[in-house]
Amino acid sequence: MRAITVIPGTSGSARLDEVPEPPAEDGEVLVQTIAVGVCGTDIEILSGAYGWPPPGRDRLILGHESLGRVLEAPDGCGLSRGDLAAGIVRRPDPEPCDNCAAGEWDMCRNGRYTERGIKQRDGFASERFRIRAEHAVRVDARLGLPGVLMEPASVVAKAWEHVERIGARARWTPRRVLVTGAGPIGLLAALLATQRQFEVHVLDRATEGPKPQLVRDLGARYHAGTVAEAGNRPDIVIECTGVASLVLDVLERGAPGSIVCLAGVSSGGHALPIDLGALNRDMVLENQVVFGSVNANRRHYQQAATALAAANPAWLARLITRRVPLDRWTDALTRRPDDVKPVIEFAT
Amino acid sequence: MRAITVIPGTSGSARLDEVPEPPAEDGEVLVQTIAVGVCGTDIEILSGAYGWPPPGRDRLILGHESLGRVLEAPDGCGLSRGDLAAGIVRRPDPEPCDNCAAGEWDMCRNGRYTERGIKQRDGFASERFRIRAEHAVRVDARLGLPGVLMEPASVVAKAWEHVERIGARARWTPRRVLVTGAGPIGLLAALLATQRQFEVHVLDRATEGPKPQLVRDLGARYHAGTVAEAGNRPDIVIECTGVASLVLDVLERGAPGSIVCLAGVSSGGHALPIDLGALNRDMVLENQVVFGSVNANRRHYQQAATALAAANPAWLARLITRRVPLDRWTDALTRRPDDVKPVIEFAT
Numbered sequence A, B: 001m002r003a004i005t006v007i008p009g010t011s012g013s014a015r016l017d018e019v020p021e022p023p024a025e026d027g028e029v030l031v032q033t034i035a036v037g038v039c040g041t042d043i044e045i046l047s048g049a050y051g052w053p054p055p056g057r058d059r060l061i062l063g064h065e066s067l068g069r070v071l072e073a074p075d076g077c078g079l080s081r082g083d084l085a086a087g088i089v090r091r092p093d094p095e096p097c098d099n100c101a102a103g104e105w106d107m108c109r110n111g112r113y114t115e116r117g118i119k120q121r122d123g124f125a126s127e128r129f130r131i132r133a134e135h136a137v138r139v140d141a142r143l144g145l146p147g148v149l150m151e152p153a154s155v156v157a158k159a160w161e162h163v164e165r166i167g168a169r170a171r172w173t174p175r176r177v178l179v180t181g182a183g184p185i186g187l188l189a190a191l192l193a194t195q196r197q198f199e200v201h202v203l204d205r206a207t208e209g210p211k212p213q214l215v216r217d218l219g220a221r222y223h224a225g226t227v228a229e230a231g232n233r234p235d236i237v238i239e240c241t242g243v244a245s246l247v248l249d250v251l252e253r254g255a256p257g258s259i260v261c262l263a264g265v266s267s268g269g270h271a272l273p274i275d276l277g278a279l280n281r282d283m284v285l286e287n288q289v290v291f292g293s294v295n296a297n298r299r300h301y302q303q304a305a306t307a308l309a310a311a312n313p314a315w316l317a318r319l320i321t322r323r324v325p326l327d328r329w330t331d332a333l334t335r336r337p338d339d340v341k342p343v344i345e346f347a348t
Helices: A040-046 A145-167 A184-195 A211-216 A244-252 A276-285 A298-310 A313-319 A326-332 B040-046 B145-167 B184-195 B211-216 B244-252 B276-285 B298-310 B313-319 B326-332
Strands: A002-006 A015-018 A029-037 A065-072 A084-087 A114-116 A128-131 A136-139 A176-180 A199-203 A221-223 A236-239 A259-262 A272-274 A289-292 A322-325 A342-345 B002-006 B015-018 B029-037 B065-072 B084-087 B114-116 B128-131 B136-139 B176-180 B199-203 B221-223 B236-239 B259-262 B272-274 B289-292 B322-325 B342-345
Touching: A015 A326, A029 A084, A029 A145, A065 A128, A065 A145, A084 A145, A136 A145, A136 A298, A145 A184, A145 A236, A145 A259, A145 A289, A145 A298, A145 A313, A145 A342, A145 B145, A176 A184, A176 A244, A184 A199, A184 A211, A184 A236, A184 A298, A184 A313, A211 A221, A211 A313, A236 A244, A244 A259, A244 A272, A244 A276, A244 B276, A259 B276, A276 B244, A276 B259, A276 B289, A289 B276, A322 A326, A326 A342, B015 B326, B029 B084, B029 B145, B065 B128, B065 B145, B084 B145, B136 B145, B136 B298, B145 B184, B145 B236, B145 B259, B145 B289, B145 B298, B145 B313, B145 B342, B176 B184, B176 B244, B184 B199, B184 B211, B184 B236, B184 B298, B184 B313, B211 B221, B211 B313, B236 B244, B244 B259, B244 B272, B244 B276, B322 B326, B326 B342
Parallel strands: A176 A199, A176 A236, A199 A221, A236 A259, A259 A289, A322 A342, B176 B199, B176 B236, B199 B221, B236 B259, B259 B289, B322 B342
Antiparallel strands: A002 A015, A029 A065, A029 A128, A029 A342, A065 A084, A084 A136, A272 B272, A289 B289, B002 B015, B029 B065, B029 B128, B029 B342, B065 B084, B084 B136
């Protein structure tokens, strides 16, 4: 079968490969790939800056944002032939930490997890893949192609779950949400915010392209200026850019009791002059919280499935700004200014 | 009666004053003051840098860390004549925010609370004070003078409650605790950590005086070096110094899933070069939390009462490093190198 493979650590090594059928040890559920989404992590792997091949091999099958149709599944496993399904990315080590052993591999304590398409385990960018039923999540059949958004939506669902659980440490009635960055994560974070009936503001640099209207069509407000202009003193911030100066801005502008979720991975390497004493004082006197959130476990994929099923299908479909057939796969891996989520289609 | 009063905003204005008996509108419970504790906030008020007088007056009665004996209390209010009691510091505005209205004035959203001895409401540094029963907390009679630690212990109890509630957002089995600063707040934070059976490390600059032995007598480890030397990758940090460089150090060294509670109020005004991108990346990839915590509500005072009652009375008594009689009150307000908690005694 065909698969997109890459030598992690080697820039420009990606190619459309012929590989063996997925091995039985990958799991009892066989899935025909419909599409894989492309995200910043894929671009980072292609550049040679990230990723690890499976043990004993040079090449890794790419792809961690999946949508497929079940070809084979054992009776009673929760999936049936013909179902739409998405694969969970992270898997615990055979000798798991306590959190991984309990299914909370998103909170892994020892870093010995694997990740499909990223870390030591083949991804989903092949015509077929196998997966254990416990690592596959059923996707509402009515969703169609936007079901490929399950993985980014799971990351956002985890972020929101943690915001709400942290918020429950005391009495809290948040009203105003600021999302920084209107990429797929930011737009999905805004979707989940509007589903919670908050007043939602989204800040991004784009003044053209699909992002402003996508935000407005959620009933949220779009801002292309500064954090200060994007809504006064938000109760909740979902920071999706990882841009250090923006992170600092949102840390300085939260409401009393505000919760800032850091969901954007930044590169680091540049020091800013920061009055950490003043920041500390404000955080203490106003009971503010900042937390980082990464990855998602099965519970969050299920929350994502519910959130996507409740969304406007036409709006979700517009997040997929490009559908690139497998034989033109390289097009999908080159960023364009108007991209929200490009996907590579394996089958229709 | 005698009271220590100060003109907030005016350095050097504190004096031992003759003032009227406490007014009935302060509350139905009349308390004879046994002692008030002195903390950094008092020193800040005495320096003119903090504090607000009651409306229409120049002078504020100082003192927010209280211990007294009930002289008068209505039947069925939970307090009886002869009980030891401490006063809660913060009170909601007559037009409270939602949180204040629900009794969570420590999470006030609009800043319109008042604070006894600090903000627009007379404190407890008078021979007698009045208070509403709902703002007074009974202290175990066996505690004696260390009951004056109720207020700082309530601040620490809130910090611990929030650590635990935030930690419950996901599966979490913390083991190692780092407390930075071995003042009263740090030592009480370490006490509550040992009551939770954690491996506890306390970091302070002191190499002499009572602090190292106070820490060791809790069964905790004392460190006078750097954060790196004070225990590798703590799961929980209670930061009690507010020193910006130390805050940065603890932010950079937490374990995966770690929770840092900022409990020290810093002055600000100095910028440090900080690689916020790298800090953000680590917080995201390791699901780390940083939060500020201030003040305490009635629930936390009750938790504090329980924690103090469960502590070794001899250890608690050693936190009170100086007992200064009222007629030598100025002595208590001058810091000494070996001070942990100086108190001013009003009655015995």
